[in-house]
Amino acid sequence: MDAKALRRHREKLAALKAEILNEGDLAIEPGREDPTAVGHDEDGQPLMEMSQTIASSRNRTRAAVLKRVLVAIGRAENDPEMFGLCTECEEPIAPKRLELMPYVELCTECQQAADGPVKGGSRRHLRDFR
Numbered sequence: 001m002d003a004k005a006l007r008r009h010r011e012k013l014a015a016l017k018a019e020i021l022n023e024g025d026l027a028i029e030p031g032r033e034d035p036t037a038v039g040h041d042e043d044g045q046p047l048m049e050m051s052q053t054i055a056s057s058r059n060r061t062r063a064a065v066l067k068r069v070l071v072a073i074g075r076a077e078n079d080p081e082m083f084g085l086c087t088e089c090e091e092p093i094a095p096k097r098l099e100l101m102p103y104v105e106l107c108t109e110c111q112q113a114a115d116g117p118v119k120g121g122s123r124r125h126l127r128d129f130r
């Protein structure tokens with residue numbers, strides 16, 4: 001990876017880190033409705049539980065992304081020649097994939113192998129509430 005691309009990815013990572021941190025405490029669910037406003041009718045409660053589950057899973061995702069962003073920043077600083085290479089097979093990660101997720105650690109092939117045959121994990125999880 002040339003120095004210009006590396007610098008661009010580092011800037012993107014720094015912006016991502018700031019963005020995630022600026023959203024505040026990861027443990028807090030922002031914009032939650034007044035709990036007294038729901039639960040009066042039978043349908044209110046499961047809806048609230050569902051939105052809480054979605055919110056906390058979104059926070060988990062953000063925490064996971066933040067962790068990966070921090071790892072990637074460290075890698076770009078301490079091991080710049082390894083940045084952009086798959087940590088599993090050490091093949092270069094597709095530039096388009098890196099542009100989208102500069103914190104990505106695995107190439108598409110290794111990611112698919114790691115994910116296993118189950119597709120679209122979180123979306124499938126949401127459907128479980130039906």
Ligand SMILES: [Zn+2]
Pocket residue numbers: 086087088089090091106107108109110111
């Ligand atoms: Zn790989």
